[in-house]
Amino acid sequence: MKTIYFDNNATTCVAPEVRDAMMPFLGERYGNPSSMHAFGGQVARDLRAARERVAAFLGADPSEIVFTSCGTESDNMAIHGAAEVLGSQARVITSRVEHPAVLGPCRRLRDMGFHEIEIPVDSVGQLDLDALREALKGGGPAIVSIMWANNETGVIFPMEEIAQIVKSAGAVLHTDAVQVAGKLPIDMRNVPVDMLSISGHKLHAPKGIGAFYIRRGTRVKTFMLGGHQEHGRRGGTENVPYIVGLGKAVELAEAGMAAENRQVAALRDRLESGLLASCPDARVNGDCRSRLPNTSNMSFEYIEGESILMHLSDRGICASTGSACAAGSLEPSHVIRAMGVPFTAVHGSVRFSLSRYNTGAEVDAVLTEMPRIISKLRALSPFCK
Numbered sequence: 001m002k003t004i005y006f007d008n009n010a011t012t013c014v015a016p017e018v019r020d021a022m023m024p025f026l027g028e029r030y031g032n033p034s035s036m037h038a039f040g041g042q043v044a045r046d047l048r049a050a051r052e053r054v055a056a057f058l059g060a061d062p063s064e065i066v067f068t069s070c071g072t073e074s075d076n077m078a079i080h081g082a083a084e085v086l087g088s089q090a091r092v093i094t095s096r097v098e099h100p101a102v103l104g105p106c107r108r109l110r111d112m113g114f115h116e117i118e119i120p121v122d123s124v125g126q127l128d129l130d131a132l133r134e135a136l137k138g139g140g141p142a143i144v145s146i147m148w149a150n151n152e153t154g155v156i157f158p159m160e161e162i163a164q165i166v167k168s169a170g171a172v173l174h175t176d177a178v179q180v181a182g183k184l185p186i187d188m189r190n191v192p193v194d195m196l197s198i199s200g201h202k203l204h205a206p207k208g209i210g211a212f213y214i215r216r217g218t219r220v221k222t223f224m225l226g227g228h229q230e231h232g233r234r235g236g237t238e239n240v241p242y243i244v245g246l247g248k249a250v251e252l253a254e255a256g257m258a259a260e261n262r263q264v265a266a267l268r269d270r271l272e273s274g275l276l277a278s279c280p281d282a283r284v285n286g287d288c289r290s291r292l293p294n295t296s297n298m299s300f301e302y303i304e305g306e307s308i309l310m311h312l313s314d315r316g317i318c319a320s321t322g323s324a325c326a327a328g329s330l331e332p333s334h335v336i337r338a339m340g341v342p343f344t345a346v347h348g349s350v351r352f353s354l355s356r357y358n359t360g361a362e363v364d365a366v367l368t369e370m371p372r373i374i375s376k377l378r379a380l381s382p383f384c385k
């Protein structure tokens with residue numbers, strides 16, 4: 001049975017070009033970029049080239065890029081690092097629909113005595129900008145961490161407008177752009193965000209590599225103390241093979257973005273409208289006017305998303321009920337709950353997330369299987385007659 005992979009917001013396959021670019025660094029080019037000898041110096045040049053690529057991809061200067069071990073580390077570094085500089089008088093402002101990598105550090109700061117505020121979203125998952133303005137009222141130091149696009153619904157927040165609100169209140173702004181990188185153009189020259197996180201494995205680089213953008217002049221406390229690597233912002237010998245892989249992945253993403261988005265959005269739209277037509281009592285969760293091209297989050301009333309996933313999995317089809325970090329618990333997703341989705345639908349949410357490697361035949365296979373799965377589960381549901 002061939003795997004049909006519609007779970008690309010959880011992780012993506014490593015692009016063959018990325019793997020090829022990494023291989024020499026897992027072989028003969030193993031020098032330490034900090035070494036004085038030419039053997040290490042060559043690796044330092046390759047590291048610099050990768051940093052320049054990631055910087056160009058973000059419209060940043062290479063000195064503003066710090067390589068990290070993952071998106072989660074970048075998020076923690078931004079939130080804890082900035083909060084420590086601002087001190088415990090600072091407010092910590094985030095949204096109710098963040099990834100656990102942001103909610104976790106924000107709630108830790110709350111436990112440490114910071115005043116933490118979580119901004120609500122409306123029924124289509126859009127941020128309540130008035131609540132954000134209200135939370136910033138009165139000035140005073142604040143660190144704001146608001147994601148650029150949501151991993152579960154694909155809803156895109158208006159980052160230019162958010163940045164304008166936050167910066168005019170004099171606060172520090174971080175955004176988790178893990179789901180945006182590779183799907184929407186990012187240019188830090190045009191968006192006055194202070195810090196931004198990305199993760200390699202969401203854009204066809206391997207798991208275990210991330211990047212952190214920090215605008216020149218923004219102050220964060222270093223928490224990985226050690227050598228002078230990453231301009232003294234993160235100690236530890238650089239993960240050169242993976243950094244080179246990330247450099248290649250952003251290069252591929254940039255070159256292919258426009259064409260891929262058209263192709264992926266067409267497949268996603270066909271999947272979504274096909275499922276709405278063939279499955280009764282189905283709905284789309286999230287703002288369809290401002291959504292990532294690859295993501296569809298749907299609820300099928302009266303049944304459990306987990307049951308749908310198991311039946312799909314038996315047929316080789318990979319999807320998700322939401323964040324992989326929340327999956328495994330039978331709690332409904334905090335994102336879907338924050339949107340006030342009715343209780344008959346809140347448990348039945350399924351996320352399909354596509355990539356450049358998906359095909360129309362794969363969409364057809366899901367369109368064939370899903371109506372059968374839904375009617376089978378509905379026949380067993382105590383809520384259906």
Ligand SMILES: *Cc1c(COP(=O)(O)O)cnc(C)c1O
Binds near residue numbers: 009099150151
């Ligand atoms: C996947 C993801 C992360 C975590 O990235 P890792 O590299 O897996 O730590 C953070 N935020 C969002 C929005 C994500 O989708």
